[in-house]
Amino acid sequence: MISVNHLEKVFRIHQARSGLGGAFRDLFSREYKTVKAVDDISFEVAEGEMFALIGENGAGKSTTIKMLTGILTPSSGDIRINGYVPFKQREEYVRSIGVVFGQRSQLWWDLSPMESFRLLKRVYKVEEAEGERWLERLIEELDIRSFISQPVRKLSLGQRMRCEVAAALIHKPRLLFLDEPTVGLDVLVKQKIREFLRNLNETEKMTILLTTHDVSDIEALCKRVLVMDKGKLIFDGQLSELKERWGNGTEVTFQFKKRTTTEQVRAVLGDIPCEVNRENDFAIRVKINRSQEMLPHVLSAVMTSFEVSDVKISEASTEDIVRNIYSTDGEVVSYG
Incomplete structure (x- = not known):
């Protein structure tokens, strides 16, 4: 499903000089710093896997996700997902993926979730009868029926996030990207979303990539974990192996x-x-x-x-282990 080989992303960042004189000099001669946000990472993911990509802020997770979803073009390396090169075949590629960003919404603020779902079905050209059956399943399993006719702006965070997940799945993608999907949610809503994702993975063999700082999400959903630090992939293996290597x-x-x-x-x-x-x-x-x-x-x-x-x-809890990772330098451990 996912094949990533020697992927890199380099940013050229302007270094502003201090003071009025520095600002004046910047008009004519700018200083730049090169930052390697993603540094030569490689991994493969089979269809139907549910795995987590974790790391500290600034580790390169978000940049990697943006390259995997086709938002950013890699500086070097190869990506092939579900037969597509994301940044080259973006229009065709996005029809096969769903994306949920915990801090961004794909629902229209003043419309109800149901109206947003209908619009998204048109955008993705979903077949009417099959699309209605699939939408009914999403509504039932995410338990959103009681509020899908209210404007999105009147929904609680937990209600909106369940609708965001449904919106990302409206076209029944084969691959789902979840970036901090449970941030700020209460325990009951987290549990409902986790149960839904487990069921989706089991029944539809949907490949799911999760990035999160909530280690309870990882323990509840994922067996395989990829850990990034300073742009590099420092671990790729089973959660049990992660505990063995960095646990106490x-x-x-x-x-x-x-x-x-x-x-x-x-x-x-x-x-x-x-x-x-x-x-x-x-x-x-x-x-x-x-x-x-x-x-x-x-x-x-x-x-x-x-x-x-x-x-x-x-x-040791997974949370303790994740803390240990960032106080220890490690080499990549490959997934077998």
């Missing part, structure tokens, strides 16, 4: 029925790489760095050797 490991707290020492626990764990610390006479905490690989061995070794009354397993 997994901590397992064992509550024993009898007094147990850290030396006894360390002895039964053998060569397993971990830290063993005492919490009290009956509780010991084991921190495992390679948690996915070693957790079963730790649990098996301890529980077969001691009488255990309780086990508590805790992992």
Whole structure:
């Protein structure tokens, strides 16, 4: 569905000199700085994947999305999406994609969402009978029937965003771009949008690209994550792999029925790489760095050797992991 090879985008930015004299000199001789917003990124996405593109502000996410949607022309590199080169075949290409920008609206402010939907159906030349059936499904699953006849300006943020999602899907695209779709929304509205997107991906095999700062969106929707930093792609893989690489490991707290020492626990764990610390006479905490690989061995070794009354397993949250990423320099890890 998406093939990106050695993609770059370079901007030439005017550097204004200070003071009245500097402004006068700028009239005749300007100074420029070259900024590489996207720096040689490559990745591929199969049809029907739901994945997240994340990064700090200024990491290059928005520039990448604008190139993928055909708004910006790359400085170098190749993009092919659904058989199209976005910036060269934009008119044909946009008929196959839907886009939702959380901070921008595609609905007409003084019209009702239903009137906007009808206009968009005409713009995209949607077949009448099939289009009505599809629109009815969108209205039902996004639960927008009660307010689609009100002017958009009178809708709450949560109501408007659900209508924005419906508007982006009115022509039944094969690829959906979502840029901060749940920003500022309450928990119930977020949950409704997430459930709808999961169902859409499962039933229609629609490819969905999500950019967000809300890590709960990523955990709820995506298995694959791409991480950008300073224009480069520093990670491309499964969310579970992201946790393994940048997480602080997994901590397992064992509550024993009898007094147990850290030396006894360390002895039964053998060569397993971990830290063993005492919490009290009956509780010991084991921190495992390679948690996915070693957790079963730790649990098996301890529980077969001691009488255990309780086990508590805790992992770093995805939010903690994302914070760790930007305090650590990393190399690209490819998706397998």
